[in-house]
Amino acid sequence: MLAFDTVTKEMITTHTIDIVVPCYNEAEGLNVFYEETSKILNQIKNYSFSFIFIDDGSKDTTLKIIKELAAGHGDVKFVSFSRNFGKEAGMYAGLQYSSGDYVIIMDADLQHPPSLIPEMIQGIEEGYDCVAARRTNRKGESRIRSLFSRTFYNLSNRMTDIELVQGAVDFRIMSRQMVDSILELSEVQRFSKGIFEWVGFQTKWVPYENIERAIGTTKWSFWGLFKYAVDGITAFSVAPLRMVTGMGFFISIIAFIYIAVTVIQTLLFGIDVPGYVTTLSAVLFLGGIIEFSVGILGEYIGHIYMESKDRPIYIMKQTNINMKGTNKKNHESFKV
Numbered sequence: 001m002l003a004f005d006t007v008t009k010e011m012i013t014t015h016t017i018d019i020v021v022p023c024y025n026e027a028e029g030l031n032v033f034y035e036e037t038s039k040i041l042n043q044i045k046n047y048s049f050s051f052i053f054i055d056d057g058s059k060d061t062t063l064k065i066i067k068e069l070a071a072g073h074g075d076v077k078f079v080s081f082s083r084n085f086g087k088e089a090g091m092y093a094g095l096q097y098s099s100g101d102y103v104i105i106m107d108a109d110l111q112h113p114p115s116l117i118p119e120m121i122q123g124i125e126e127g128y129d130c131v132a133a134r135r136t137n138r139k140g141e142s143r144i145r146s147l148f149s150r151t152f153y154n155l156s157n158r159m160t161d162i163e164l165v166q167g168a169v170d171f172r173i174m175s176r177q178m179v180d181s182i183l184e185l186s187e188v189q190r191f192s193k194g195i196f197e198w199v200g201f202q203t204k205w206v207p208y209e210n211i212e213r214a215i216g217t218t219k220w221s222f223w224g225l226f227k228y229a230v231d232g233i234t235a236f237s238v239a240p241l242r243m244v245t246g247m248g249f250f251i252s253i254i255a256f257i258y259i260a261v262t263v264i265q266t267l268l269f270g271i272d273v274p275g276y277v278t279t280l281s282a283v284l285f286l287g288g289i290i291e292f293s294v295g296i297l298g299e300y301i302g303h304i305y306m307e308s309k310d311r312p313i314y315i316m317k318q319t320n321i322n323m324k325g326t327n328k329k330n331h332e333s334f335k336v
Contacts, residue, residue: 015101016048017121017173020094022087023066024056026108030065034076037106037114044118051076052094052321053108057084070320082315088190089314091170095179097321104173111211112171119206120173129201132172134165135210162197165205172196188306188313240300244293251289 019037023030034051041049055063055078063080070076079093091105102124106112116133123131150166170192174182181199182192196203 014046016050016099017102017104018050018052018094018098018100019104019106020052020054020091020098021106021108022054022056022090022094023058023062023108024084024087024090025058025060025062027058027060027062027065029109030062030069033108033110034069034073036110037117040114040117044121047121049075050100052097053078054090054094055080056087056090057081077319077321079319079321080317082317085314087170088192091192092183092186092190093314093316095183097319098179101176102173103176103179104171106171112169113208113211116171116206116208117173123204123206124173124175126204127202128204129175129178130172130196130203131206132165132196132203133169133206133208135167135169136207137210162194164193164197167207168193168205175201177201186313188309188311189303190313240296244296247289248293251286 021033026033030053037051041047051069053066053069053076055066057080063078066076066078066080070078077097079097081089081093094105095103102121104117104120106114112133120131120133178199178201181201182195185195185199
């Protein structure tokens with residue numbers, strides 16, 4: 001009877017879903033994450049789930065716990081990096097090693113509530129290519145960090161050709177077609193929120209209230225978020241370069257007018273002794289503009305430099321995933 005039930009269940013199961021979970025020093029909460037998420041998944045019928053944990057060079061016992069989970073549960077797979085390459089590399093690796101009909105990306109700290117997964121799957125069944133979560137508030141965050149985040153979204157939407165939804169997070173389910181499209185974009189300096197929007201496809205947004213982290217601490221510093229925001233804007237827009245061009249043109253016009261006024265005053269009233277404050281202010285202003293302009297140019301040159309080296313996005317140290325049937329093309333030479 002048990003064998004018959006097993007065969008019947010396999011016949012009913014029509015779709016497979018891989019859950020990609022980037023991990024960096026998440027040893028404290030991994031078991032809790034797996035248990036809480038599995039409780040939700042066990043209630044969903046007609047779908048088969050697998051976890052793909054990405055150990056991003058963790059310095060604690062994260063990899064050890066992942067291996068223990070894999071040894072005790074057949075639905076747990078893992079990829080371990082040779083060092084810390086960042087969450088973006090972790091998400092890319094997870095998508096690359098996935099083979100399911102659909103792929104879910106979520107964090108291991110339970111700030112992405114597993115209870116949203118059934119609603120996300122329902123959106124897929126409605127015909128959407130992607131169902132993504134967005135936070136309706138920033139409970140638990142400092143006011144400065146919240147202000148910085150809102151400012152980034154506003155600036156990004158004005159300066160780039162992609163529209164980032166306010167409060168959007170990486171927690172989402174995507175069709176295989178969308179995942180394959182994302183894998184075609186193999187730039188080293190990645191900004192996945194922008195990539196998700198750039199590839200297109202029909203997306204449904206699921207709102208949820210922000211959940212404070214109960215276990216462990218955040219791995220994102222304010223400076224890290226700032227650099228991530230700069231990368232996000234420069235990766236999808238040349239607007240900062242055009243802004244520098246506009247400032248240069250404007251300053252040139254002002255300088256031309258100032259020279260004309262000075263010449264006329266000299267012809268009419270003779271040579272006047274220039275003011276120290278005026279000269280110093282002009283030098284400092286123009287110097288600041290030059291430094292700012294060089295900085296923006298440096299950001300873009302830096303992007304070109306990093307991409308031109310053609311280094312791998314990550315280096316895999318060990319995994320329990322069979323390469324056959326995954327999106328890992330040409331394992332020896334592909335941009336891993």
